[in-house]
Amino acid sequence: MNAHSAEAAAAASTATATASPLLRLHPGDNVLIARQALTLGQVLPEFGLRLKAQVPAGHKIAARRIAAGEPIRKYNAVIGMAARDIEAGDYVHAHNIALVDFHRDPAFGADVKPVDYLPEAERATFQGIVRADGRVATRNFIGILASVNCSSTAINRIAEHFTPERLKAYPNVDGVVAFAQTTGCGMSSPSPHFDLLRRTIAGYVRHPNLGGALIVGLGCERNQVAGLMESQHLVAGETLRTLVMQDTGGTRATIEAGIRAVEAMLPIANRVSRQPVSAAHLKIGLECGGSDGFSGIGANPALGAAMDLLVRHGGTAILSETPEIHGVEYLLTRRAISPEVGQKLLDRLAWWEAYTRGHNGQFNGVVGPGNQAGGLANIFEKSLGSAMKGGTTPLRQVYEYAEPIDEHGFVFMDSPGYDPVAVTGQIASGANLICFTTGRGSMFGSKPAPTIKLASNTPMFTRLEEDMDINCGQVIDGTLSIEEMGRQIFEHLLRTASGEPTKSERLGLGDHEFVPWHLGIVS
Structure with a gap:
């Protein structure tokens, strides 16, 4: 093999x-x-x-x-x-x-090949938003985050106040979005789950695509706002504010205070403009959902070809969904730049094997009904296609969920295969665009980093064109090669990063797709 x-x-x-x-x-x-x-x-x-x-x-x-x-x-x-x-x-x-499992030789580094990096002067550019600290954004939102489920209604009400009419005076702000969540209190702490939640929230607060952020807590939850700020080294200021409902005066008072806080941030967030920046500033989260038998033949290899181009231009490609490399992990360990990096990946898979033992999860073989109807028999076949999104360049690092990504090139971030959870982790890690391949047709969007959806086959693209950005079915139809399709994807990425809206953005998706990974005990 x-x-x-x-x-x-x-x-x-x-x-x-x-x-x-x-x-x-x-x-x-x-x-x-x-x-x-x-x-x-x-x-x-x-x-x-x-x-x-x-x-x-x-x-x-x-x-x-x-x-x-x-x-x-x-x-x-x-x-x-x-x-x-x-x-x-x-x-x-x-x-x-x-489905019969068997030993697969990891052969660490056996397929590592040097990357033909382009000189900086020859790298592609896009129109990005450069923050004061040098980070580059592809969008400019104000985000409102809940430290706990108990403050989720309040943050939604605050965001709902900022209608398009009320934001007309701030043309450089893409919107005010609430990132509500369902945990933060009835959870073990300290614990890996607790740390993961805080890391995810902090990743969004720091995200370059947020021009301002407001964190709202209840007051008696385990995930205290003050503890969150201190543990994640977040410092309140003009563009980062906090509220605690029990101190502010309750639901109505918190909503009113939150509206005032966002109103104060809007003029500051609006003081941006786009300028040419290198494609090296792009960090692309790679996702697939509703996969079919064509996903691993056209869409995923074509996205992999686009990621090879991105890496040559100095950018970063983030593969995730650890259960969906099960059975083909050797394809990645063979590309690891060191045995230590390859072993990190194997350690995450070993964790998943223990985590899913005794449960009817796809890590253990059975894929979803849509995958089966689309032609995928089991997790090994699905993983074979899924891994192709990462292209062919060396695997430079393996990260835990929502851990800040500090490497350029092809990397891996541990996550479930559940799309909203995986994408939430990628964005928290720093992804400023998401590429999402689908064979059956996924209706997904994300904020503050937009999602580009790639259809694996032409009939589905035609049927769901309002939701699909790119038709990779042209590969299956024989009208474009993998390389030609990859080039088109890469050029589409640059236009999207420059502000061209995706189909999911036009439909208003992304307000309900913030789903941090729940991996711990609920008490």
Whole structure:
């Protein structure tokens, strides 16, 4: 099992160069992928096959006879074992693939290749907002954060006051957004969960895309506002203010005080302008949701190609969703710049194995109904596609959830596969844009860093074009190569970073997608 990302991307590019009804992703594969829905008895002479079943688009067909117990190979990577004898032309899916775990050699650093970094003078630029401390923003919001669920209603009411009409006088402010949450009190403290919540809130407060922030607490919660500020080295000032409801006078008084606090910050936040800055200031969170059989063939490898370009220009690509690299983690450890970095990734996977033991989670094999309907049989197959979003450059560091990212290049941040939780962690870590691939169609948006959604197939893009930004189905259709699609994605990133609104922004999404990871005991 020695496939790696570069081979996979090249194979995908070759596989999609023709309009054949089947895709052969790698010469070593014993399955083929249906480019379109195929019918029982259909003859495919170029492959010497007669189909023994009706096969949906994006699903797998046996390229030859596969004996029971033989590995099923896609991109020349093992995604399971044949649960029974499978004849050539048979439909291959969860009903006849057994998920069998096995040792995978991490081979730390074996596939590390030098990056051809562009000189600074030749790097792409975008129109960014440069903060006083040199950080670069892609958007300019004022954020209101709750230290505890008990103050979430108050912060929502404060944000709701600032309608587009009331913000007309501040054209450089993109909006006032409340980041409500559902914990902060009934939790163990001190604990990793408690630390994670504080780290996540602080990551948003410090985010360059916030021109001002207000933190609102209740007063008797475990996550005290004063303790949060002290532990995270946050200092109140003109653009960072705090309120405690029990001290302020209750709900109505806090809402009124919060409105006054935001009104005082608005003129300050409005004093910004965009200017040309290097693409090295981009930190892109990579996400996938509602994946299908085409996600790992077109959208994810194309996004990986875009990230390779970004890294060459000095930027940062952040892969996450640890359960969704399970089974193909060796593709990343082989690219780790040191055994220590590779071992960090394996340590996080070991933590997840213990965390999910005894629970029916996809880390243990079963993917969601939408994934299965889209052609993904199990977590190994889903992970194979998911990992491709990270491209082919060296893995420079592994971070815990919401830990500030201080490296440039390709990095990994530990998170669940649950989209809002993963993206919340990436933004808290510093991502100023999110790229979200989807095969079934995800209706997702985020603030203060906007989400760009990439469709894996043209029929879904056409059906949901109001929500989708980029059609990576052009790769599956054979009209663009992986490299050409990657270039288009990269150019789209620069326009979005410069202020061009995403589809989710036009629809007003992102106000309810702040979801810090709940990993601890609720008491």
